[in-house]
Each structure stands twice: as C-alpha cells, then as structure tokens.
Amino acid sequence: MSDSISVQTSTEDIYELHFGYDLSAELEEFVQHYGSAKAFLMVDAFVLKHHRTHFEKALKSHFNELHIFEVPRGEQAKNIEIYKQAVDFVLSEGAERGTPLIAIGGGVTGDLSGFVAATVLRGLPLIHIPTTLLAMVDSSIGGKTGINHHTGKNLVGSFYQPAAVFADVKYLETLPEKEWVNGLSEVLKYGMIHSPEILEQVNTLIKENTFVDGKSWLPLIQQSAKIKVEIVAEDVLEAGKRAFLNFGHTFAHVIEKQGDYKLYSHGEAVYAGMIAAVHASNSLGANIDLSNLMQFKPLYKLNLNEVKASPEELVYLMKTDKKVKDEQIQLILLKELSSPYVYKVSDTAFVQRAWEHTL
Numbered sequence: 001m002s003d004s005i006s007v008q009t010s011t012e013d014i015y016e017l018h019f020g021y022d023l024s025a026e027l028e029e030f031v032q033h034y035g036s037a038k039a040f041l042m043v044d045a046f047v048l049k050h051h052r053t054h055f056e057k058a059l060k061s062h063f064n065e066l067h068i069f070e071v072p073r074g075e076q077a078k079n080i081e082i083y084k085q086a087v088d089f090v091l092s093e094g095a096e097r098g099t100p101l102i103a104i105g106g107g108v109t110g111d112l113s114g115f116v117a118a119t120v121l122r123g124l125p126l127i128h129i130p131t132t133l134l135a136m137v138d139s140s141i142g143g144k145t146g147i148n149h150h151t152g153k154n155l156v157g158s159f160y161q162p163a164a165v166f167a168d169v170k171y172l173e174t175l176p177e178k179e180w181v182n183g184l185s186e187v188l189k190y191g192m193i194h195s196p197e198i199l200e201q202v203n204t205l206i207k208e209n210t211f212v213d214g215k216s217w218l219p220l221i222q223q224s225a226k227i228k229v230e231i232v233a234e235d236v237l238e239a240g241k242r243a244f245l246n247f248g249h250t251f252a253h254v255i256e257k258q259g260d261y262k263l264y265s266h267g268e269a270v271y272a273g274m275i276a277a278v279h280a281s282n283s284l285g286a287n288i289d290l291s292n293l294m295q296f297k298p299l300y301k302l303n304l305n306e307v308k309a310s311p312e313e314l315v316y317l318m319k320t321d322k323k324v325k326d327e328q329i330q331l332i333l334l335k336e337l338s339s340p341y342v343y344k345v346s347d348t349a350f351v352q353r354a355w356e357h358t359l
C-alpha cells in the first residue's frame with residue numbers, strides 16, 4: 001500500500017515523498033538506480049535495535065555493503081562532536097560522490113544526517129526514512145538540515161534536499177505516546193493555519209484511541225505533509241510564506257528555553273504557543289474559538305503553571321531572542337482559522353496580555 005507526492009524545489013529538482021504501510025518494495029525499487037554497491041545508513045539507536053531487519057530487507061538486495069552509523073538518542077546527538085564522528089566514519093569507509101546516505105530516525109537523525117550528506121564531498125545523495133510522527137509531517141520535508149551550537153539550536157546547517165522520502169508508518173508501531181503527542185502539535189498547527197478539518201479528524205482518531213496504529217493515521221500524515229510541501233514549495237529559502245509554519249513557535253521557543261529544553265518537549269511548547277497565538281489573534285479582532293485547541297488538552301501533560309517565568313519575563317525572553325531584529329517580535333497570527341498572517345510587534349504589552357491569558 002503506497003502513495004506519493006512530488007516535491008519540486010527548483011526547475012531541475014523534483015523528488016518523491018512516499019507514504020504507506022511497509023514501503024520495503026518501493027524502497028528496494030528506488031535504490032536500484034544507484035550505481036554504488038555501498039550505502040551509508042545513519043540510524044537512530046532505538047530504531048536500529050527494533051527495526052533493523054525491516055530496513056535491511058529492502059536494502060540488502062541491491063547494496064553489497066551497508067555501513068551503519070548509530071545515532072545516539074536525543075537532541076544532544078545534533079552536536080558538532082557526533083557530526084565529526086559521522087563524517088570521519090563516512091569518509092574512512094570510502095564514501096564517493098554517488099554513494100547514498102540513508103537517514104532512518106526522527107528529526108534529530110534526519111537533521112544531523114542531512115547535514116553530513118550536504119557537506120561530505122559537497123553532497124551525497126540523501127534518502128530520508130522518517131520514523132516519528134514529527135519527522136513524517138515536518139522535519140523530513142523542506143530541506144533544512146543542521147546541528148546545534150552551544151549558543152543556540154540549529155545554528156549550523158544548510159538547505160539540502162533529499163533524493164526521496166519514504167514515510168513508512170510501520171515504524172510508528174513502536175512510537176511512545178509522548179512522541180505521538182509531540183508530533184501531533186505540528187499536525188494541529190496545519191489544522192489551524194491551513195485545513196481546519198484536520199482538527200476534527202484528529203479528534204476522531206483520538207476518540208478511537210488509535211495512537212500506535214500508524215495505518216489509521218496515514219491519510220492525516222499524508223495531508224499534513226502535503227501542506228508543508230505546498231508551503232515550502234512556494235518559499236524554498238524561507239523568505240516569506242514559510243514563516244506561517246512558525247505559528248505558535250515564537251511563543252513556544254521561550255517556553256522551551258525557559259525549561260532549559262528539558263522540562264517541556266517541543267510539541268508541548270508549540271501547543272501552549274498556539275493557544276497564546278490564538279489569544280493574541282483574538283485581541284486584534286479575530287474571533288477564533290479556543291476550543292479548537294483546548295479539546296486536545298487532556299493529551300498534553302504540560303502544566304502551564306509550571307512555567308516559572310512571569311508573562312513579563314517571557315516577553316523579555318522573546319525580545320532578546322537572537323533572531324529578533326530591532327526589538328520587533330515577529331508573530332504568526334490568524335485572521336480566522338486557516339488565514340495566517342505575519343505580525344511584527346514592538347508593543348510588548350499586547351504580547352504580555354496574550355501570555356497572561358495563556359498561563
């Protein structure tokens with residue numbers, strides 16, 4: 001069972017995003033066109049332990065040599081030291097220009113491996129096999145790769161498009177609920193900024209209690225990915241519309257930072273950030289029903305009372321963020337559901353009120 005979406009990033013570059021349950025046959029067929037007898041695999045440690053036979057089955061028939069680099073679990077793998085180890089591994093095991101590098105894991109593995117692929121020999125063919133909900137609907141699409149720096153997240157990286165993406169929901173069978181919820185925030189985001197019917201569909205899936213059942217999530221995953229593809233295709237290098245994907249994220253970043261990136265997951269912070277963004281939108285004249293988001297509250301363990309900073313301090317953190325220019329905070333707000341716009345604000349009292357309503 002499979003389906004695909006074509007992604008065009010420039011007039012020459014088109015790649016396919018494949019979706020389905022067990023994409024072994026599609027993957028096996030795709031890799032046939034590589035002349036190389038070897039491939040490099042960068043695989044999340046958990047995925048390597050639990051799904052190794054699944055991906056090896058598809059790759060072994062074509063490649064005589066699979067060189068596997070195990071990516072440690074967690075955000076700390078996106079660091080310069082692991083990047084260096086991976087580059088050393090790939091070069092010392094004899095990578096050549098056409099040797100493909102296959103990233104199998106969540107967003108951490110994808111971002112790190114993508115950056116290795118982008119930089120080794122000025123570019124190895126890259127295949128993404130996202131294994132988390134977040135990676136399937138978000139990080140494997142759009143070509144952003146990179147690692148963190150001690151002064152901030154994702155500060156070293158490049159835009160580098162894959163040759164193909166295989167979103168095989170069979171991997172999701174082992175995904176813990178916490179990680180489903182983490183990725184769910186991005187799905188809800190697509191519902192808020194683009195396709196409100198997604199919110200209803202998520203509601204139905206959750207009532208049926210179908211976390212872990214990747215198959216029933218497949219249509220929603222595909223629809224979400226398609227929205228990201230569309231937005232990114234119109235703005236490959238992030239000059240305009242792509243900013244809409246940051247809905248909830250300007251608020252979220254300070255929550256994550258305030259919790260030292262440990263207390264709150266990205267998804268939890270984005271969920272809270274979207275609530276703040278709805279409050280902010282409504283105070284500027286929109287009339288968005290907050291229950292669009294609040295109906296999912298029971299899934300989120302985040303207790304906003306635990307956010308120790310005051311609304312005033314959170315605004316200060318927003319204003320002093322590295323990406324802020326001239327103390328103007330850039331927010332993505334909604335005129336109504338599915339109508340996002342960019343709002344640059346120096347009136348911090350207004351942002352503070354949005355926090356007060358949220359916390």
Ligand code: NAD
Pocket residue numbers: 044045046047073074075078105106107108109111131132134135138139140141142143144145154171172173174175176179182
């Ligand atoms: P992750 O890669 O850390 O994966 C989360 C956890 O799930 C890890 O512990 C991992 O071992 C485990 N895991 C992965 N697949 C599994 C499976 N099938 N079954 C069981 N466990 C599994 O995190 P993530 O949420 O996938 O990605 C977050 C990262 O993505 C962040 O670093 C973020 O900056 C990045 N990101 C990048 C983009 C982009 O455009 N490049 C967009 C959004 C997020």
Ligand code: ZN
Pocket residue numbers: 186249266270
């Ligand atoms: Zn996000």
